[in-house]
Amino acid sequence: MKAVIYTQYGSPDVLKLVDIEKPQPGDNEILVRICATTVTSGDVRLRSSNFPLLVWLPVRLMFGLFRPKKKILGHEFSGIVEAIGQEVTKYQVGDEIVATPTQLKSGSYAEYICVPQDRKKGVLGLKPQALNFREAAALPVGGMTALFLLKKAKLGKGQQVLVYGASGSVGSYAIQIAKAYEATVVAVCSGSNFEMVKSLGADRVIDYRQEDYSLLDDRFDIVFDAVGKTSGSKAKKVLKPGGSFVSVTSLTSPTQEHLSELNELAEQQKIKPYIDQCFPLSEMVAAHEYVDNGRKKGNVVIEVVT
Structure with a gap:
């Protein structure tokens, strides 16, 4: 499968489109074909390692002192369930979902990702039908x-x-x-x-x-x-x-209940993600360059599967 990886910190040019092995779901996991993801401020900070001096060392120790521990960025995504593990009961093949890859081995800059149906960190839920995949990816x-x-x-x-x-x-x-x-x-x-x-x-x-x-x-x-x-x-x-x-400088700890409320507000058409620009996965460098310029409005979306 195609994925965007980075093996060193720096400018957007450190992001490389490569072929890697497609993951297979474990017993409690769903395999998701990712339709869309985003470029968040968190992705940009992790890629560049641009953190305030007071927290720079603790952050680097957490995410990789000399090089990134987690080579695939991406903090949120939407997609379609392609396969399920034998213990999965909450989702079925064909479900349209929205999620975050919090504390997973991989981020969402890839064509596929495996997500546990139950976990302590991160959220997973059905995509609001009022939103398309691009909008839903920018919701969490x-x-x-x-x-x-x-x-x-x-x-x-x-x-x-x-x-x-x-x-x-x-x-x-x-x-x-x-x-x-x-x-x-x-x-x-x-x-x-x-x-x-x-x-x-x-x-x-x-x-x-x-x-x-x-x-x-x-x-x-x-x-x-x-x-x-x-x-x-x-x-x-x-x-x-x-x-x-x-x-936003304070610590936050959103839960599944927060995603559920957002989904409900979206279904009621009371909120709708504002999409500034869309880029294909192959133009991830350009997307990061756009966010780096500091003039992004709302959300920048990456279309993984068109």
């Missing part, structure tokens, strides 16, 4: 991160929510989830992305280059930092008493 990572943090902040009906970095993957989901909970959303992004975030439901949009959100007269129940580029001390200036600041 950004969507679950946004949902986890908004729930941590106790998102509720009628609240005032500010999303900083609203045009990225996590920010685009945060807007839609907050609106699904009937909150009012102020989105902060660059002026060139105004129409995009408005289309996602933002009630008001602020250009961070023209206006400092911390000087607003408004007060918010939640300030959501979707890009890790603002701070709690700054957010405190516009938070209501008892309000919450949450950021």
Whole structure:
């Protein structure tokens, strides 16, 4: 099968399209023919090993000090079940699924992957029928991160929510989830992305280059930092008493329940992944170069099987 691997850290050019052996499912595993995956910020950071100095060594010890331990990147995917192990009861051949390869030997930059039907880390579920494979592949990572943090902040009906970095993957989901909970959303992004975030439901949009959100007269129940580029001390200036600041820089631990809620919201057409660009698997280098330029809107998708 075709897969994209990397055997050293560096620029997108370290990514190579190769032929490797197709995996076979174990007794408790399903074999998935991957239809689509994505290029997330996590993929880019792992490929380049671009981590803050304070955590650089611990991260390298975890993922490979001198070279990557896990040679296939990819944090989320959609696909079709092609075969099942003899102990599998929850899925059958032909099921359309969405999943994350968390703590598996392989990431999702490949044509096939084996996934246990039950595991402690990572999620697996049926694909929402309201989404195509490209959209579904982009649902888990950004969507679950946004949902986890908004729930941590106790998102509720009628609240005032500010999303900083609203045009990225996590920010685009945060807007839609907050609106699904009937909150009012102020989105902060660059002026060139105004129409995009408005289309996602933002009630008001602020250009961070023209206006400092911390000087607003408004007060918010939640300030959501979707890009890790603002701070709690700054957010405190516009938070209501008892309000919450949450950021993608904090640890998250989404569960199967988060994916189930996202799937339900997608089926109700209350959220829809925003797709910026699609690339074929053979153009993975170009896809990483595009994300590296820092101007990605929403999600960048890789079509594995067309």
